[in-house]
Amino acid sequence: MTNPTKSQPAQRVIIFDTTLRDGEQSPSCSMNLEEKLRVAKTLEEMGIDVIEGGFPIASNGDFEAVREIAKTIKNATVCGLARAGRKDIDRAWEALRHGARVRIHTFISTSPLHMKHKLQMEPAAVHQAVVDSVTYARNLCEDVEWSPEDGSRTEHDFLCRCVESAIKAGARTINIPDTVGYAVPDEFGALIAMLRNRVPNIDKAVISVHCHNDLGLAVANSLAAIRAGARQVECTINGIGERAGNAALEEIVMALRTRHDVLSFTTGVKTDHIMRVSRLVSGITGFQVQPNKAIVGANAFAHESGIHQDGVLKNAATYEIMTPESIGLTKSSLVMGKHSGRHAFRQKLRELGYELGDNAVEDAFRRFKDLADRKKEVFDEDIVALVDDAGMGVNDHIKFVSLQVVAGSKGPQLADLELEIDGVVRDVQARGNGPVDATFNAIKKACPHTARLQLYQVHAVTAGTDAQAEVTVRLEENGKTVNGYGADADTLVASARAYVKALNKLLTKRERTAPPESVASGAVSA
Ligand code: KIV
Ligand code: ZN
Numbered sequence: 001m002t003n004p005t006k007s008q009p010a011q012r013v014i015i016f017d018t019t020l021r022d023g024e025q026s027p028s029c030s031m032n033l034e035e036k037l038r039v040a041k042t043l044e045e046m047g048i049d050v051i052e053g054g055f056p057i058a059s060n061g062d063f064e065a066v067r068e069i070a071k072t073i074k075n076a077t078v079c080g081l082a083r084a085g086r087k088d089i090d091r092a093w094e095a096l097r098h099g100a101r102v103r104i105h106t107f108i109s110t111s112p113l114h115m116k117h118k119l120q121m122e123p124a125a126v127h128q129a130v131v132d133s134v135t136y137a138r139n140l141c142e143d144v145e146w147s148p149e150d151g152s153r154t155e156h157d158f159l160c161r162c163v164e165s166a167i168k169a170g171a172r173t174i175n176i177p178d179t180v181g182y183a184v185p186d187e188f189g190a191l192i193a194m195l196r197n198r199v200p201n202i203d204k205a206v207i208s209v210h211c212h213n214d215l216g217l218a219v220a221n222s223l224a225a226i227r228a229g230a231r232q233v234e235c236t237i238n239g240i241g242e243r244a245g246n247a248a249l250e251e252i253v254m255a256l257r258t259r260h261d262v263l264s265f266t267t268g269v270k271t272d273h274i275m276r277v278s279r280l281v282s283g284i285t286g287f288q289v290q291p292n293k294a295i296v297g298a299n300a301f302a303h304e305s306g307i308h309q310d311g312v313l314k315n316a317a318t319y320e321i322m323t324p325e326s327i328g329l330t331k332s333s334l335v336m337g338k339h340s341g342r343h344a345f346r347q348k349l350r351e352l353g354y355e356l357g358d359n360a361v362e363d364a365f366r367r368f369k370d371l372a373d374r375k376k377e378v379f380d381e382d383i384v385a386l387v388d389d390a391g392m393g394v395n396d397h398i399k400f401v402s403l404q405v406v407a408g409s410k411g412p413q414l415a416d417l418e419l420e421i422d423g424v425v426r427d428v429q430a431r432g433n434g435p436v437d438a439t440f441n442a443i444k445k446a447c448p449h450t451a452r453l454q455l456y457q458v459h460a461v462t463a464g465t466d467a468q469a470e471v472t473v474r475l476e477e478n479g480k481t482v483n484g485y486g487a488d489a490d491t492l493v494a495s496a497r498a499y500v501k502a503l504n505k506l507l508t509k510r511e512r513t514a515p516p517e518s519v520a521s522g523a524v525s526a
Contacts, residue, residue, distance in 0.1 A: 013265045014232035015253065016050040016208060017043050019281060020065070021081055022246050023236035024054070029285045030481060032505050036065040037072060039237075042280055044076045046273035050103065050232075055081040056095040057088045061509070063095050070099030077101040077143065084108040084133035093140040103143040105175070106133045110162055111150035123158055130162050131169050138170030145173035147210065152178040152188060160198045167201045173232060174205045178221055181214025181244060189224035196229045208232035211247045213239060218247035223255060226265060237281040238289050238296060250274045250295040250327070258322045275328035276352065276384070283388040286455060286472035286483040295327055336383065338372035352380060354387055374489050375466045382468050385461045385487035389497065396504040397422055398447055400497050407435035407492075417442035417496065439496050443503070451475040451506055455483075458491060473498040475506055482506050 020036050023029060031039065036053065043051050053069040054062035070078040080096050082088035084106055096102040108129050109119055115126055130146065137144045146166040148154055154162075163174050176195070178188060192209070196202055209225040209232070211218040222233045239248030253269045278296040282289050291298045301324045303309045311318035336348055345365050349356060356364070364387045371386065372378050401418035412431045415438035419426055428446045432438030440453065455474035460467040469491040473484045484502025488494035 014049045016234040017048045018052040019236040021052040023240040035284045040069045042277045044073050047268040047270045050077045052079040057091040066095035070096045074100050079103040079105050082106045084129040089137045104137040104141045105145040107147035110148035111153040114150045134166045134169035134171050144171050146171040147175040150179045151176040152183040164199050167205045175208035177210040181212035185220045185224035188221040189228040192225045192228035210234035213244040219251045222247045272328040336378045379462050381461045389487040400500045405435045413438045415439040415442040419446045451477040469494040471495045471498040473502045475502045
C-alpha cells in the first residue's frame with residue numbers, strides 16, 4: 001500500500017465525472033441535450049479531467065449528447081460507454097470521433113454471479129470478449145478504458161487475468177467498479193494492492209475505481225483505493241447515481257484537499273466551483289441535496305448551537321474544517337437590489353461563476369428587476385435560482401406568459417392562464433382542487449397531453465415569507481420521465497413555469513426519440 005509521507009511529492013489523482021452517464025442513469029434523473037451540455041461545460045470550467053457524457057447505444061438522446069459534448073469540450077477528455085460488442089463500440093466511436101480528446105470506455109461483467117446469470121457466458125468466453133472488445137476499441141481510439149463490471153465480487157485469479165489481457169490489448173485505464181456497493185474500505189484497498197502486486201503489466205495503465213454507495217461507503221472505498229495506488233476516481237456531483245448513488249465528487253475532492261496531511265494527493269479541480277455545479281445538477285434533475293449532506297448540504301456550514309456559534313465567531317476553525325469560500329460559498333462584495341443596473345448584474349453573474357450569452361443575461365436581468373421590486377433583499381441564492389430558470393428553452397414550443405389564481409378556503413379555486421403556444425397566445429381558465437391543481441388543469445386544457453405528474457416539489461430558496469420558491473415538476477409519459485424547474489417569488493407562477501418546462505422537454509423528447517436498443521441486460525451486442 002502506498003503510504004504517502006510529507007517528504008513524498010503529492011501525486012495527481014484524475015477526476016472522472018460520470019454524472020451525465022451513471023448519475024443520469026438513476027431513476028428520474030434524465031437530462032436533455034441542452035442540460036447535459038450545460039453541465040458538461042460547467043464541469044470543464046471546474047477542471048474535471050474526464051467527463052463521461054453517456055452511453056451512446058442506449059438511445060438517440062444519449063448518442064447526440066455524447067456527440068455534442070465531445071464536439072464542444074476542449075479541456076477535458078470526453079468519454080462514451082460501450083458494452084463489449086462491436087455495435088456498441090462503433091456507436092460510441094461514432095459519437096466521439098469529432099472530439100478533441102476522447103475515450104471509449106468498454107465493460108463486461110466478470111463476477112461468477114453476473115457471468116452465469118446475467119451474461120450466461122462461460123469465463124473463457126468473457127475473457128475472449130475482453131480481448132476482442134479492447135482490441136477493437138483501440139483500433140478506433142487511442143484512449144481506451146476497460147471495466148470489469150462487478151469487479152469487487154470477481155475471483156481474484158480471473159480478475160488478474162482479464163486486467164492483464166485488457167492492458168495487453170491496449171487499455172490505458174483499468175477501472176475497478178464496486179458495482180453493487182458491497183466492498184468495505186480495507187478490503188477494497190487490498191483489492192487494488194493485489195492487482196498492483198499480481199498483474200505483471202499493471203504499470204502500463206492507470207488504475208481507476210468506481211464505487212457505488214449501497215452501504216454508504218463509496219467515498220471511503222474510493223479514498224482507500226487511492227491510498228492503495230488508484231490514480232483515477234469515478235464519481236458524480238451530489239453523489240447521484242443508480243440506487244444509493246455513486247461516490248460524491250465533492251466529498252472526494254474536499255477530503256483530498258482538507259486532509260492533505262494524510263492524503264498527499266492533488267486534483268485539478270477548482271473547488272470553489274463546487275457549490276455552483278451542485279446547485280446546477282440538483283436544479284436540472286430535481287434531486288434535492290439533503291440538508292445535512294457533506295460539503296454541499298444547506299447545513300454543511302450552518303452553526304446552530306450557541307457554543308458552536310460562539311466558537312466560530314472567535315475563530316471559524318474551531319468548528320469549520322474547511323472554509324465556505326473553498327467550495328464557492330462566498331459572501332459577495334456586491335449587494336443587489338432594485339436600483340442595481342445591468343452592469344452590476346453582469347458583474348454579479350461573473351462573481352457567481354456564470355458566463356451567459358446576451359439573451360440569457362437579458363432574460364435573467366428582467367426577472368431579477370421584477371423580483372427586486374417584490375422582495376426586500378435579493379440574495380446570491382435568488383440570482384442563482386433565477387439564472388438556472390432563465391435563458392433556457394429559447395426554442396420551446398410552449399412559453400409561460402401570465403397567471404392569475406383565485407385561492408383560499410372559500411373555493412372554488414380558479415386559474416386564469418396565458419400561454420404562448422408556437423407563437424400564438426392562448427388564454428384558458430380551469431378549476432381545481434386547490435390552486436396548484438387549478439393551474440396544472442389550465443395547462444392541460446391549453447395543451448392536452450397524457451403525461452402523468454410523478455413529482456411536485458417546492459423549496460424556499462432563502463428564508464423569509466418573501467423568499468422565492470423553487471419548484472420541480474416531474475412528468476412521465478410512456479415510461480419516459482422529464483423534470484421541469486421553475487423559480488419565482490410566487491409559488492404558483494414557479495409551479496406553472498416548472499410544469500411548462502417539463503412539458504417542453506417531453507415534446508423535445510418525442511421529436512428526438514427513436515426506439516432505443518435494449519441495454520437492460522448489459523449483454524454483449526455483437
Ligand atoms: O457500476 C458499474 O459497474 C458501472 C460500470 C459500467 C463501470 O457503472
Ligand atoms: Zn456504476
